[in-house]
Amino acid sequence: MNYGAASGHVHCREGIINRPGKNSDCGKIRIFTMAKDKILIVDDDVRLLTRLKNGLMNFGQFDILTAMHGMQALAILRSTRAAIMVTDLEMPKMDGVELLATVTRDYPNILCIVTTSLRNHSLRKKFQGDSLFSYINKPFDHIRLHGEIITMLDCRDEINFRPGIFITAMLPLINLMQKSCLIEATAGANKRAIFYFDNGVISGVRTADMNGSSAMEEVLNWGPAQYRLKPLPESYPSGSNTALTKMMMLGAEIIPKGK
Numbered sequence: 001m002n003y004g005a006a007s008g009h010v011h012c013r014e015g016i017i018n019r020p021g022k023n024s025d026c027g028k029i030r031i032f033t034m035a036k037d038k039i040l041i042v043d044d045d046v047r048l049l050t051r052l053k054n055g056l057m058n059f060g061q062f063d064i065l066t067a068m069h070g071m072q073a074l075a076i077l078r079s080t081r082a083a084i085m086v087t088d089l090e091m092p093k094m095d096g097v098e099l100l101a102t103v104t105r106d107y108p109n110i111l112c113i114v115t116t117s118l119r120n121h122s123l124r125k126k127f128q129g130d131s132l133f134s135y136i137n138k139p140f141d142h143i144r145l146h147g148e149i150i151t152m153l154d155c156r157d158e159i160n161f162r163p164g165i166f167i168t169a170m171l172p173l174i175n176l177m178q179k180s181c182l183i184e185a186t187a188g189a190n191k192r193a194i195f196y197f198d199n200g201v202i203s204g205v206r207t208a209d210m211n212g213s214s215a216m217e218e219v220l221n222w223g224p225a226q227y228r229l230k231p232l233p234e235s236y237p238s239g240s241n242t243a244l245t246k247m248m249m250l251g252a253e254i255i256p257k258g259k
Contacts, residue, residue: 037083039149040065042073042099043115044091052086055142062149070094070102077107084149086113089177097173100165101183101227108163108226111152114173115140133169164224167193171248175200182232187225196236202244204237216247 039062043049046068053064065080067073069091076082085103089096096114103110117138134148167185174183178200185193193215196204207215 036061036063037153038063038065038080040067040073040076040080040082040085040110042067042070042085042087042091042096044068044088052142052145056146056149058142059146070096070099073099074102074106077103077110082107082110084111084113084152086115086145086149089114089116089173095177097177097179098229100170100173101229104164104224104226105228109161111156112165113145113148113152116176133165162224164226167219167222167225168248170225170227171195171202175202175248179229180232182230182236184228184230185219185222185225186227187222191219191222191225193219193222196232198232198236198238201240202248203239203241205244212241213243213247216244220247 039056041049041052041064043052043066049066049068053066056062056064065076065082067076070087071094073085073087074094077085085099087096087099091099096116100112100114103112111133113134113136115136115138134152136144136148164187170185171183174181174195174197180198180200183195183197185195191207193205193207195202205212205215205219207218210218
């Protein structure tokens, strides 16, 4: 099924109203309303939010919601079902990585587009298997974003979509944001991995029965996962692990700038 620009990505919702003076089912009228997909855009740049919202609304295809940081976005998601979340990485109160991790656990069916002005790497991989996740480098306009949204919605309708974000898409964001944290990744009923990052540099990874490179090789082949970010413990693998970094970069098809 292809929902392109002409279709507007709308869905039918059925309701029933009673005709005056009629109590039986024969006196009821079925009505159908068209519900547009909701797009949530999260960015602390007010001007950019306004431009993107106004531009996308001109297409008449979506309901556009906006938030200025991750905590505000989660407050919106608690009461509103969004089809796609477009989020920046660098934001106050709760950054994009923490927001994405929470969304994978609490709202796993939302498709995610990450926007960033970080230029350290070229993030090549967009759609992987049956999970949908996309990157857009700033600057971009509403026309570029509209095209990305349409592509993701079309892909969602044509594949056997599984919720979550692939590890090969999530780990590089920790690197880009130079975060220091422990990341817990879970996939399926019994897969669990722990990653250690110090200022964005991966220093260790372990699963229930493996450590280091062997554990990384296993988890890179997992399907979409859910994530939880925690502070680094007092004792953790320290220092840069070149082998793990190389495996992470190759798995995500990341090419360092200038290489």
